Amino acid sequence: MKHRLEDLSRRVRGRGPRVGLVSTWDVENNAVRILAATLRAAGYHVAEIYFKDWVSNALDPATDEQLENLAEVCRREELDLVAISIRASAYANSARTLTEYIHDHLELPVLWGGMHPTLLPAECLDVADMVLKGEGELALLDLCNRLRDGSDDLYGTRNVDFRLSDEERVRNPLRPLVTDLDSLEYRDYTTHQHKYFIWGRRTSVGDPMHGDPVFQMMGSRGCIYKCSYCYNSTYKKDIYPGQKWFRVRSPQSMVDEIRQARTHWNMKRIRFDDEVFNFQMGWLEEFCRIYPREVGLPFEIFIEPKLVNETRMTMLRDAGLVSVYMGIQSSERVTGHLYDRRVKNQSISDIAALYHRLGIKPHFQLIFDDPVSTEEDKRKLFEMISTFPHPYDLYLFSMTVFPGSELNRKLLDSGLISEYDIDGLHNTRIFYQHRVNLAYPRPVEDTFWIALTQMLSKPFVPRALLRELARSETLKRHPWPLIQMAHAANYVKMGATAARMVARGEMTSTLVRRWLSFDRVITT
Ligand code: SF4
Structure with missing residues (x-):
């Protein structure tokens, strides 16, 4: 509102604002860390505030005590402006709660940024004083x-919309995308001052990710593909049309950021969190030349089936690649027609065999709970996965429809979903059914196929038995015994994984906090 904005500009003129960057339910938030580094490099005072953390299927709302702890940090840091990072639309209600508390108790202006405010700036401006888009x-x-x-x-x-009153709003165009990612600041992991983690009844000081065995890196922005459910497709088409959406850093810049963080952090593995790891040959050769020499830690990447080939995967394996995260999503028919990702089942099976041959551990991602898969689709998916050689993990997700996505349009147009099925104010299903949980109410036939499919990743469950069970019409109508079997198999696998991590010294408080949700255990 105008009075808060006018107060702000009067108060900070000459010295600049003291800014609080709030990450909502996500301690890994890269955006907050890069924003903080950018402002600090320019001489501004910034507090990073990690408000609660992501726990799959168990996101509880903010308590009054946690809201007061947030206000207390704002007072202690003498903040002038609070910026809240909101990734998915389901967080909008939570961000509203935080914003109203800050308005009511501190009278500070609040800015919202992230994916949801970029897609729906007008709605967000009903609550926030400013919205940062793109x-x-x-x-x-x-x-x-x-x-x-x-x-x-x-x-x-540019990029900022303002609410001056309920009727008077200012919309601004976007500045062009950053083309030289090397020009951006490195995230600051070398200090612990002005960083807070609000969790449970406590506020701890310091970066909550520090000390984690896995260090996350981003070497690129955007994606070359346009899957129908993904925000990348919407950004590319509707937010930044005509601009180069997929951009990469130089391998040297990535290596330098890791080396800087390693001066203060005894990390054991690197996870490149790029939407898809850059597979352009010249870049890859450079990366594979300098990474082993200057970092030398095992690493993981996210990759798409269409990019996988033996030459590139061998180069990466030799440079230290130990595991990959790859989306299969669903059966060939559904993945192609609903998700706009056209890959043959045979290609996926060949890729699984390639990973096995190269000694790279795959984590395959699947999406269930779509409204179009037939019995035949579910069976074919099960049969394809049953050919994969162990070891591998399966990450089972429940379909989420983001506002503005192509998937949203397709399903609404065909009448298969309603507005209430779209992630956002009315639908926060990702808070309790993001990773598939067999207790979630869904058609029994879906529960049957999910239970069978997720047991395929357990090498101690005989595949011949699972194939036999897949033929049972009785279990399809009454899958309760299968659910118990799937739970037991999961506990065994998760227990073994946890024991290995403890033995390697990789079990941290962050992982314990996240894994202590038993709703999550079902989906590996
Ligand atoms: S490949 Fe991944 S990041 Fe790229 S558009 Fe598809 S889902 Fe999104």
Whole structure:
């Protein structure tokens, strides 16, 4: 609102704002860390506030005590502006709760940024004073500079929309995408000051990710594909049309960031969290040349089936690649027609065999609970996975429909879903059914196929037995015994995994916190 914005510009003129960046239910938040690094490098005071953490299928709402702890951090840090990072639309209600508390108790202006505010800025502006759309680093820096300089064009800041009153709003265009990712700051993992983690009844000081065995890196932004359910497709088509959406850092810049973090962090593995790891040959050769020499830690990547080939995977394996995360999603028919990802079942089976041959551990991702899969589709998916050589993990997800996505349009147009099925204010299903949990109410036939499919990844459960059970019409109508069997198999596998991690010294408080949700155990 205008009075909060006017107070802000009056208060910070000449010195610039003290900014609190709030990550909602996500301690891994890369966006908050890059924004913080960008503002700090320009001389601004920033507090990183990690408000609760993601626990699959068990996201509890903020308590009054946690909200007061947030307000207390804002007071202690003498903040002028609070920016809340919101990734998925289901978080909008939670962000509203935080925003109203900050407004009511501190009278501070609140800015929302992230995927949801970018897709639905007008709705977000009903609650927030400002909305930051699209890529945020340079836009937030520009906003802070204008506040510091007392600019008379504050409300012309690109990427930022302002609510001056309920009727008066200012919308601004987007600045172009950052083309040189190497020009951005490294995330700061070398200090612990002005970083807070609000969890349970406590507020701890320091970066909550520090000390984790896995260090996450991003070497790129965007994606070359356009899967119907993914925000990348919407950003590419609707938010940044005509611009180069997939951009990569140089291998040297990535290696340098890891080396900087390693001066303060005894990490054991690197996970490259890029949507898809860059497979352009020249870049890959450079990466495989310098990474083993300058980092030398085992690493993991996310990859798409269409990019996998033996030459590239062998190069990466030799550079230290130990495991991959790859989306299969569903049967060939559903993946092609519903998700716009056309890959043959045979190609997936060949890739699984290739990983096995190269000694790379795959984590295959699947999406269930779509409204179009037939009995035949579910059987074919089960049969394809039953050919994969062990070891591998299966990550089973429940379908989420994001606002503005192509999947959203397809399913609404065909009448298969309603507005209430779209992730957002009315639908926070990802909070309790993101990873598939067999206790979730779904058709018994789906429960039957999910229980069978997820047991395939357990090498101690004979496949011949699972194939035999897959023929049982009785179990299809009454899958309760299968559910118990699947639970037992999961506990055995998770127990063995946890024991190995303890033995390697890789079990951290972050993992314990996240894994102590038994609703999650069912989906590996
Ligand atoms: S490949 Fe992955 S990141 Fe890229 S559009 Fe598809 S789902 Fe999104």
